[in-house]
Amino acid sequence: MDSVLNPTLHTLQSLVLPNLGVQAPEDLYVRLNDQAWCRLDEPTLHFEAGGLALTDTYYGALSVSTWRRHCALKDVLLQVEGEGRFVLSLGLHRHAQAPSWVAEQELRLQPGMPALMVVPGWDSLPDGLLFFRLRALEPGRLTAARYVTPQPPPNAVQLGLVVTHFNRVAQVLPAVERIRCLLRRPDLRGRLTLTVVDNSRNLPLASDAEVTVIPNQNLGGTGGFVRGMLSLIDGGTHTHALFMDDDASCETESIARALALLSYARTPRLAVTGALISESRPWQLLENGARFDGYVQPIGIGRDLRHVPALLDCDRGDPRPDYGAWWFFAFGLADVQRWPFPFFVRGDDIFFGLHNDFEIITTLGIACQGEDFHVKAGPMTAYLDARYHLVWAVLLQRGGARRVLKLVRELFIKALKGYQYASARAVTLALRHVAAGPRFFRDNMDLAQVRAEIAGWAPVEKMVPLVRLDEAYRLPRPSGREPKLRRLLRVLTLQGYLLPRSLLSSKVLVHEKSFHGRARDVFGFRRVLYRHVASETGYMVELDRGRFLAEMRDMLAQLRPFLRRLPELRQAYAEAMEQMGSATFWRGVYGLNEGPASTTARPLAGGVVQDTTAQPVRPTVPVTPST
Numbered sequence: 001m002d003s004v005l006n007p008t009l010h011t012l013q014s015l016v017l018p019n020l021g022v023q024a025p026e027d028l029y030v031r032l033n034d035q036a037w038c039r040l041d042e043p044t045l046h047f048e049a050g051g052l053a054l055t056d057t058y059y060g061a062l063s064v065s066t067w068r069r070h071c072a073l074k075d076v077l078l079q080v081e082g083e084g085r086f087v088l089s090l091g092l093h094r095h096a097q098a099p100s101w102v103a104e105q106e107l108r109l110q111p112g113m114p115a116l117m118v119v120p121g122w123d124s125l126p127d128g129l130l131f132f133r134l135r136a137l138e139p140g141r142l143t144a145a146r147y148v149t150p151q152p153p154p155n156a157v158q159l160g161l162v163v164t165h166f167n168r169v170a171q172v173l174p175a176v177e178r179i180r181c182l183l184r185r186p187d188l189r190g191r192l193t194l195t196v197v198d199n200s201r202n203l204p205l206a207s208d209a210e211v212t213v214i215p216n217q218n219l220g221g222t223g224g225f226v227r228g229m230l231s232l233i234d235g236g237t238h239t240h241a242l243f244m245d246d247d248a249s250c251e252t253e254s255i256a257r258a259l260a261l262l263s264y265a266r267t268p269r270l271a272v273t274g275a276l277i278s279e280s281r282p283w284q285l286l287e288n289g290a291r292f293d294g295y296v297q298p299i300g301i302g303r304d305l306r307h308v309p310a311l312l313d314c315d316r317g318d319p320r321p322d323y324g325a326w327w328f329f330a331f332g333l334a335d336v337q338r339w340p341f342p343f344f345v346r347g348d349d350i351f352f353g354l355h356n357d358f359e360i361i362t363t364l365g366i367a368c369q370g371e372d373f374h375v376k377a378g379p380m381t382a383y384l385d386a387r388y389h390l391v392w393a394v395l396l397q398r399g400g401a402r403r404v405l406k407l408v409r410e411l412f413i414k415a416l417k418g419y420q421y422a423s424a425r426a427v428t429l430a431l432r433h434v435a436a437g438p439r440f441f442r443d444n445m446d447l448a449q450v451r452a453e454i455a456g457w458a459p460v461e462k463m464v465p466l467v468r469l470d471e472a473y474r475l476p477r478p479s480g481r482e483p484k485l486r487r488l489l490r491v492l493t494l495q496g497y498l499l500p501r502s503l504l505s506s507k508v509l510v511h512e513k514s515f516h517g518r519a520r521d522v523f524g525f526r527r528v529l530y531r532h533v534a535s536e537t538g539y540m541v542e543l544d545r546g547r548f549l550a551e552m553r554d555m556l557a558q559l560r561p562f563l564r565r566l567p568e569l570r571q572a573y574a575e576a577m578e579q580m581g582s583a584t585f586w587r588g589v590y591g592l593n594e595g596p597a598s599t600t601a602r603p604l605a606g607g608v609v610q611d612t613t614a615q616p617v618r619p620t621v622p623v624t625p626s627t
Contacts, residue, residue, distance in 0.1 A: 008150055009077070009079065009148040009149070009150055010148060010149055010150070010151070010152060010153060010187070011146050011147075011148055011187050011256070011260065012062070012067070012073075012076065012146070012147045012148060012149055012260050012264075013062055013146065013147045013253075013257055013260065013365070014144070014145070014146040014253055014256065015030075015055065015059075015060060015144065015145035015146060016029055016059040016060070016251050016253045016365070017029055017030060017038055017043040017044070017045065018030070018038050018040055018043060019040055019041075019043045020040050020041060021178060021251075022249070022250070022251055022369065023282060023369075024277075024282040024283070024369070025282060025283050025306060026038065027057060027283075027306045028057055028058045028059055028282070028283060028305055028306060029057055029058075029059045029060060030045065030053050030054065030055055030057060030060055031053070031054040031055075031056070031057060032045070032051070032052065032053055032054075033050075033051065033052040035047065035048040035049070035050045035051035035052065035136070036048070036051035036052060036053050036136070042143075044082075044141050044142065044143050045082075045134075045141060045142040046140075046141045047084065047086075047134075047136035047139060047140050047141060047142070048136065048139055049136055049137065049138050049139060050135075050136065051135070051136040052133065052134070052135050052136075053133070053134045053142065054131065054132075054133050055131045055132050055133075055145075056091065056093055056099075056129060056131035056308055056311075057131075057306075057311075058305045058306075058311060058364055058365060058367075059251065059253070059364070059365045060131060060365075061093070061129035061130060061131045061311065061364055061365075062076075062129065062130040062131070062147050063129060063130075063315050063363045063364050064092070064125045064126075064127055064128050064129065064130050065127040065128065065315050065316070065317065066261070066315070066317070066361065066363040067261075067264075068125065068126070068127065069267075069317075070261065070265055070266065070267040070270060070361065071261065071264035071265055071266060071267075072154070072264070072266045073122065073149055073151060073264060074122070074123065074149075074151055075118070075119075075122060075149055075150060075151065076118075076119040076122045076147055076148070076149055077116050077117065077118050077119060077147070077148050077149065077150075078090065078116070078117045078119060078132055078145065078146075078147055078148075079114050079115070079116050079145065079146050079147075079148050080107075080109065080114065080115050080117075080132075080134070080142060080144070080145045081109065081111075081114045081115075081142070081143045081144040081145070082109040082111075082140060082141050082142040082143045082144070083109050083110055083111050083140050083141055083143075084108070084109055084136060084137075084138055084139060084140015084141060085106070085107075085108045085109075085136070085137040085138045085140065086106070086107055086108075086109065086134050086135060086136055086137060086140065087104065087105075087106050087107075087134075087135045087137065088104065088105055088106075088107055088115075088117055088132060088133070088134055089101055089103070089104040089132065089133040089134075089135075090102045090103040090104070090117065090119060090120075090130065090131075090132050091130075091131050091132070091133060092125065092128045092129065092130055092131075093128055093129040093131065093308055093311075093312060094126075094127060094128035094129075094312070095127075095128070095312045095313075095315075095316060102119070102120055102121070102125075103117060103118070103119070103120050105117060106137070109140065109142075114144075116148075119147075127315075128312075128315070129308075129311060129312065129315060129364070130147075132145070151264075153260075153263035153264050154263075154264065154266075155239075155262065155263050155264070155265060156239070156263075157191065157239050157240055157259060157262045157263045158191060158193075158237050158238045158239050158240070159191065159192050159193075159238070159239070159240045159241070159242055159255075159258075159259050159262065159330065160192075160193050160194075160195060160228075160231075160232040160235075160238040160240070160241050160242065161179065161192065161193065161194045161195065161241075161242045161244060161255065162195050162197065162224075162225055162228030162229060162232070162241055162242065162243050162244070163175070163176075163194070163195070163196045163197070163228075163244050163245070163246050164197045164199060164221050164224030164225055164228065164243075164246060165196055165197065165198050165199060165200065165203055165224075165246040166199040166200045166218065166224075166246065167200045167202065168246050169202065169203060169204065171246060171249075172196065172203065172205075172246045173203075173204075173205065175246070175249070176194065176196065176205065176211060178252050179194050179252060179255070180194075180210055180211070181252065182252040182255060182256065183210050184210075185256070188256060188259070191259060192255070192259065193210075193212070193232075193238070194210065194211045194212070195211075195212045195213075195214065195228045195231055195232065196211060196212070196213050196214070196246075197214045197216045197224040197225070197227050197228045198213055198214065198215050198216060199216050199217070199218040199219070199220070199223070199224050200218065201215045201216070212231065214227060214228065214231060217446065218446055219342065219344065219445050219446055219589070220343070220344030220345045220348075220445075220446075220447065221326060221344070221345045221348065222340050222341075222342055222343050222344055222345065222348040223342070223344070223445065223589070225243050225326060225340070225348075226339065226340055226586050227590060228241070228243075229241050229333070229336075230583075230586065230587065230590065230592060232333065233333055233583075234592070238333060239332060239333060239334070240262055240330060240331060240332050240333060241330070241331060241333055242255065242258065242328070242329070242330040243326040243328070243329045243330075243349075244326075244327065244328055244368075245326070245327040245328075245368065245370070249279070249368050249369045249370065250274065250328060250366075250367060250368040250369070251365075251367075253365070254274060254328065254365065254366040254367060254368075257363070257365055257366050258272040258274075258328075258330045258366055259330075261361075261363070262330060262332075267359050268359065269332065269335045269357055269358050269359050270332070270358075270359050270361065271324055271329065271330060271331035271332070271335070271358035271359065271360045271361070272324070272329075272330040272331075272360075272361060272362070272363070272366060273289050273321055273323075273324030273325065273328065273329050273330075273360055273361070273362055274324075274325075274327060274328025274329070274362070274366045274367050274368050275287060275288045275289070275300075275314070275362055275366065275367040275368075276325065276327060276367065276368055276369075276370045277305065277367050277368070277369050277370070278369070278370075278372055279369045279370055279371050279372070280371075280372065280534040282369055283304055283305050283306045284302065284303070284304060284305070285300050285301060285302065285303040285304075285305055285310075285314070286298065286301060286370065286372065286373070287299065287300070287301060287325070288300035288303075288314050288362050289320075289321030289324070289360065289362045290321055290322065290323065290325065291319060291321065291322045292322045292323060292350050292353075292354065292392075294389070294392060294393065294403055294406075295389070295410075296350070299319060299321060299362075300313065300314055311364060314362070314364060315363070315364060317361060317362065317363075320360065320361075321353075321360045321361075321362065322350075322353055322354055322360070323349055323350050323352065323353020323354055323360065324349065324353055324358070324360050325349050326348070326349040327368045327370060328366065328367070328368050329349065329353075331356075331358055335356065335357070335358060336356055337355065337356050337357065338352070338355035338356055338577070338581045338582075339352075339581050339582055339583055339585070339586055340352045340581065341391075341441070341576075341577060341580055341581045342441050342442065342445050342580060342589075343384075343387065343388055343441070344384070344445065344446070344447045345384060346381070346384035346385055346387070346388055347384070347385075347387065347388025347389075347391070347392075348388075350388065351388070351577075351581075355577070355581065373515075374513060374514045374515050375463075375513060375532055375535075377423075377513075377514070377515045377516075378422075378423065378461050378462065378463075379422040379423050379425070379426040379454050379457065379461055380426070380451070380454050382411065382415065382423040382424075382426040382427055382430075383426035383427070383429055383430045383450070383454060384430075385411065386407065386411050386412075386426065386427040386430035386431065387430045387433065387434060389407050389411070390404065390407060390430060390431060390434040391434060391573060393407060394434065394566065394569045394570055394573050395570060395573055395574060395577070396570075397570075400566050400570065401563050401566060404559075404562065404563060404566075408427070408431075408555065408559065411427045412424050412427040412428065412551075412555055414515075414516040414517075414519070415427065415516050416495075416548060416551060416552070417495045417516070417517065417519040417522060418511075418516045418517025418518075418519070418522050418528065418541070419517065419522065419528055419541040419542060419543050419544070420461055420516060420517065420541060421460075421541075421544065421547040421548070421551055422454075422457050422458070422460055422461045423461060423516070424551045424555075425457070425551055425554070426454060427555070428551065428554050428555045428558055429450075429453075429454075431555070431558045431559065431562055432558050433450070434562075434569075435558065435561070435562045435565065435569070437569065437572045437573075437576075438572055438573055438575075438576030438580065441576070441580070442576075442580060445589070460539060460540075460541060461539055461541065462539055463513070463532065463535075463537040463538060463539060464537060464538070464539060465536060465537055466529075466531060466536050466537060466538050469508065469510070469529065471507070471508050472506070472507045472508070473507055473508040473509070473510050473529070474505070474507045474508070474509055474510070474525075475509075475510055476509065476510075476511060476512075476518065476521035477520070477521060482520045486520075486523075487520070490519065490520070490523050494548075495519055495522075495523060496522075496523050496524055496543065497543070497545055497548050499524075501526070503524075504524060504525060504526045504543065505524055505525050505526065506526060507525065508525070508527045508528070508529050508540070509521065509522060509525040509527070509528045509529065510529050510531055511528050511529065511530050511531070512530075512531065512532075512533075513530045513531060513532040513538060514530075517530070525543075526542060526543050527540060527541070527542045527543070528540070528541050528542075
């Protein structure tokens with residue numbers, strides 16, 4: 001609750017209603033019958049007699065599991081504001097159990113006079129999702145609701161939001177204004193700050209009492225977030241940082257919820273990562289945190305967040321995330337043991353999470369919307385993805401060569417099979433640059449030359465607006481098991497590269513835009529149109545035997561010496577992780593004076609990691625193989 005209304009109550013979680021700022025389905029916020037409706041521009045719930053609202057939704061439910069597991073709360077209350085006569089009921093959803101009701105009362109709401117309901121037996125609630133049902137006995141409206149506690153927060157958290165900007169003025173300015181409204185909320189005033197690191201130096205925004213703007217050299221997201229973190233530390237007042245994308249495409253209540261969790265946390269080194277919801281299908285989960293076993297393993301991908309069983313699956317928090325992606329990641333500054341390695345972008349958040357002993361959690365209602373990863377896939381992202389995957393493989397004490405070969409198969413060979421020769425070439429370029437050792441990363445922190453080189457390649461794999469396809473085309477075969485004979489033919493003909501051109505279909509295969517083409521679908525076609533239906537963009541590629549042979553030759557020329565030099569590279573990168581992943585290194589980059597001793601990174605144990613298929617790098621203890 002706002003301290004103006006009742007300074008003895010402290011807000012844990014406020015109700016979010018559908019609005020014009022974030023485009024998402026209504027049933028991610030509240031479930032209404034046909035006698036209730038939400039006005040989007042206020043937002044407010046309006047009721048006729050018999051109107052019904054339920055909050056067993058992604059943004060509406062309170063995770064008993066999260067608050068009981070990580071915070072020591074003795075009492076929780078529900079506070080509602082509005083006008084009219086209602087019956088208010090509290091309910092609980094638990095995994096694999098029928099819903100249960102825990103309290104109910106009739107109340108009359110009057111403007112300026114909030115009503116309270118105690119959550120009975122909070123200390124005995126084991127887990128699950130707490131929600132409320134509001135039934136109108138007469139016409140009325142609900143203007144606000146929040147879960148509160150009379151218990152003051154035990155942790156004096158000062159949270160600094162850090163947004164890294166690069167050439168997205170149209171997105172970042174509205175995001176800043178949304179966050180300003182949050183900064184002015186009475187119960188949050190003085191507990192939050194916003195720092196915008198302007199890597200493109202073109203943001204028409206000046207520092208003021210609420211927002212700090214730092215013009216910065218473009219060292220990618222890595223450099224931008226590090227510069228913001230240094231500013232928070234040097235200010236001397238912040239305890240925590242929250243890294244966010246430059247469009248901050250989230251409900252700002254997500255920020256307030258992260259702050260509340262950190263303020264009441266009893267779990268040491270607690271960090272909060274935000275889920276990612278599909279921008280084009282804003283009910284579908286792309287990632288509820290992720291694990292990294294040499295490849296990113298998104299947790300909960302594909303879940304439909306409109307349904308309670310999916311919410312309960314998310315709420316279980318199993319498995320535990322290895323890292324928090326930097327579209328939304330809140331952590332304690334004193335908990336940072338290893339600073340980010342200068343990857344520019346891609347992989348920096350992964351290594352930061354793996355090299356620091358955070359206790360990372362996700363919870364309902366803390367999320368961002370984002371573009372599906374496969375839509376952005378192209379030569380530059382292929383290069384960046386290959387780089388950090390290769391560095392991980394190099395750091396393995398055992399199985400590094402096997403991991404490198406698997407990466408070549410997954411990132412390079414699959415691109416060739418889909419006629420995406422520029423992406424395949426980008427993987428070879430990444431291999432060459434990683435083989436050059438850590439000095440390449442230090443000497444090319446702005447990636448200017450690399451970006452210019454890749455931009456100079458023929459722009460075949462560039463998403464462009466599509467016009468009507470007048471040529472004969474064909475859609476991929478229905479999903480199912482591929483006939484053994486057809487698969488054997490693909491292998492014997494090197495995915496059709498050995499077939500005479502006359503045996504290849506002249507029709508255009510229309511393939512969904514993805515990270516790479518599905519080999520079984522592409523086989524037998526001369527041309528493939530990779531199409532993203534939602535944006536009506538895409539590009540056309542064509543089988544090219546000359547390019548295939550040239551890319552294979554270049555990859556093999558780089559691969560053989562790379563594998564021979566693995567022990568040498570492992571030692572070099574282990575030392576670099578310690579030296580370049582430090583506050584001292586980054587202060588040197590930006591020409592800043594040495595900060596407090598507490599920000600100095602502790603060395604990695606042994607400098608390298610064990611071969612494992614599921615356990616990440618850990619900074620202070622040896623890593624043993626696990627599932």
